[in-house]
Amino acid sequence: MASEQEVRQYLAYWFQLGKKVTLNNGQQAIKPKLVIQGDRYSQDFENCWQQLRSSNLSECYLEGTEHSIAQLLSPAWEMNSCARCSMPVPVPSIGVPSLSCPCNDLPMWPNTELPAPRSPVDSQAQLAGIRDRLRDIGNQNR
Numbered sequence: 001m002a003s004e005q006e007v008r009q010y011l012a013y014w015f016q017l018g019k020k021v022t023l024n025n026g027q028q029a030i031k032p033k034l035v036i037q038g039d040r041y042s043q044d045f046e047n048c049w050q051q052l053r054s055s056n057l058s059e060c061y062l063e064g065t066e067h068s069i070a071q072l073l074s075p076a077w078e079m080n081s082c083a084r085c086s087m088p089v090p091v092p093s094i095g096v097p098s099l100s101c102p103c104n105d106l107p108m109w110p111n112t113e114l115p116a117p118r119s120p121v122d123s124q125a126q127l128a129g130i131r132d133r134l135r136d137i138g139n140q141n142r
Helices: 004-016 043-053 123-140
Strands: 021-023 028-030 077-081 088-092
Touching: 004 043, 004 077, 004 088, 021 043, 028 043
Parallel strands: none
Antiparallel strands: 021 028, 077 088
């Protein structure tokens, strides 16, 4: 089962590549201008997520996909990486996975010369982890 956090991350990654989410069976499309701000998702992303949550999720789709957000939040789905582009894609928990990926309609993707979409990073925690590893290496060499 894809958790709510995994679905949020899935949308955040695809938003970073310019994809939109359609609501009300395609009557409206939303995409945050800024997805990540520092060590967290931007307020614009959070507002989009809240707008989705207050909509009928069975009528909300990531652009270029055929599975609703409601379906992705059900126990029948989980998130894996696309074999072609390494981006998160939904796959059924049981059965044969679809061969389509939202990257199918992105003509210049994957592009290894551009930074890949990412999740927010807590820089202080990352630096503390590096410091601790360096300290451990220093202690092993004594």
